[in-house]
Amino acid sequence: MCPVMQLESVEKVYRMGEVFLAALRGISISFQEGEMTAIIGPSGSGKSTAMHILGCLDRPTSGQYLLEGKNVAKLGDDELSDIRNRKIGFIFQAFNLIPHLTVVENTELPLFYMGVRRKDRHRMSMEAIEMVGLKERWHHSPAELSGGERQRCAIARAIVHEPRVILADEPTGNLDTKTGKDILAILNRLHDQGRTLLVVTHDNDLANQLDRRVTLRDGQIEDDSRKVPV
Amino acid sequence: MLFRLFEIVRLAIRNLGANLIRSLLTLLGIVIGVASVIFMMSVTAGAGQRILEDMQQLGLRNIIINSVDAGGGGGSPEAHLAEIRQYGLLNRDIEQIKASALDLDFLSKVHQVREESWVYGREVSARVIGVDPRYLDVLGLELTAGRRISDLDNLNREFVCNVGARLLREQGIVGDGLGTTIQVRDRLFRVVGVVEQPDYTERGERAFATGSEPHTIYLPAATVMQVFGTDYPTRGEGSGGTIRVEVDQLVVGVPREGAVIPTADAIREILEYNHGDRRDYEMIVPKELLLQEQRTQRVFAVTMILVASVSLLVGGIGIINIMLATVTERTREIGIRRACGARQSNIAYQFLIETTTLAFIGGIMGAGVGISAVRFIAPRLGWPSVITGTSVILALGISCAVGIIFGTVPAIKASKMDPIRALRFE
Known part of the structure; x- marks a missing residue:
């Protein structure tokens, strides 16, 4: 079966003035449909860069990125925007909700750029909001929500358009342990529904709960291990 | 596209309402500019009509x-x-x-x-x-x-x-x-x-x-x-x-x-x-008198148009200034929208519409001020005046044009932001 995402000798070099900084040094890895993978590594290991490239927010300096078998490494800005819009859902550590929009309006964002009509948008968003357990607060603004609720809203936004891949960047990083567990439970539920998830974290406990664990160090893959089914 | 336009306008009005005082101050230039365009055109039209009536009587x-x-x-x-x-x-x-x-x-x-x-x-x-x-x-x-x-x-x-x-x-x-x-x-x-x-x-x-x-x-x-x-x-x-x-x-x-x-x-x-x-x-x-008066009027009109243009220019600069600040303030929002699949053009469009809405609201307020000035000030000065639909439509059109012209720079700035950096913006 063709993997959902596949990186082939991907390198990413940043230029900072006179200095060139290699964030990724030839990474080759693939992710199968329905996998839930943790990407861990210390800061500076390149995990954020990997996530940005996998999320089509950035392009590799060299190498190939096959998304659903199609090389997207050389696509233009508009094409990448469209891919993000249709195939990818982001969950961020800082939640990244737009403060002057309500929960439902934040959730609707990907659908808005897909050109879905308002009525349908509202219906689909409400379904996603219900799924993350935020139904009672759909018309609240982010400022009125707790951290856990904000992250639920962000998850609703990441799944509302039924993307192929969900990318989570430290999704529990800003939350207390209990709330973090709740969020992880939601992510697990998404996994059970057969979605492909990538969770970037430096939390070992969290990483150990997922089926697959990729460790990055200095822009290279140090370890790639799968949990043996019990 | 149209259903989006209405939504963006609605959103724009909400955003502007969130910073009411700032928005109003920003609009002052446009309000004065549009008001003076309407006042100028009404007074000129009034004077022109009176002269024409005079001359037709003769x-x-x-x-x-x-x-x-x-x-x-x-x-x-x-x-x-x-x-x-x-x-x-x-x-x-x-x-x-x-x-x-x-x-x-x-x-x-x-x-x-x-x-x-x-x-x-x-x-x-x-x-x-x-x-x-x-x-x-x-x-x-x-x-x-x-x-x-x-x-x-x-x-x-x-x-x-x-x-x-x-x-x-x-x-x-x-x-x-x-x-x-x-x-x-x-x-x-x-x-x-x-x-x-x-x-x-x-x-x-x-x-x-x-x-x-x-x-x-x-x-x-x-x-x-x-x-x-x-x-x-x-x-x-x-x-x-x-x-x-x-x-x-x-x-x-x-x-x-x-x-x-x-x-x-x-x-x-x-x-x-x-x-x-x-x-x-x-x-x-x-006939000679009419031509003469019309010449004088043209000079008057050109002078007034220059004055009005200056205040519209100042108004436009006010708008460009505030919108540049807004774009910076909302960097993170731009990053979020980009992550959710907004193209650069979507972002540019959004800010352009927001600026134009702002300017248009200024235009409406200016029209209100201008019409009031024509109603209350012109009679006290003994100036004849006629409020023409053309002048109001022109004034609103000008305010939109100011919005579009001066909104372009902030809109482009917003659209060119790197999504990753925008997402990390504190």
């Missing part, structure tokens, strides 16, 4: 020449010897105008009768003039009863007259007043027509030389010439002198508006030749 195809008592000795040498003081238009002038190759519609002479008049033994203060039917048209008189003085009246030297309805009413005459006898000096004239005088504008009164008398009595010009002639004893000076005015007023009708100016020039030349240095006549060419 007739844009007419040339009016009045005799003016310039004082001092005048006239021909023989007139001087006989202690006759002569001034004003001469029959010779008129003969020469007629004889010239000018294409004229009509030529209407007015003779003023410098005599007192009575109605049933009571003296009335009225100006008495001898006229022909064409002149009644020029004055725009409306007949309310009877008939006008006709060419036949002139031909037969009839003793008939037309008078204003008001004069008859003031003399206590009931009914239509036809058949009333009016005495001028020692002659009796029968009222055959009652007329209503239109309200002349100030300029109209001056041009038609209606003078200070409240009423006018119209007699057939030919009868006047036969009975009263051109010479009248000077009054109040006790010198027993004589005033001679051959023609008091002349109205020349030109068949086409386009021919008015050349005709007026030709007539001016004839008059200058005949009268030399004596400025004992005054020529009024409504």
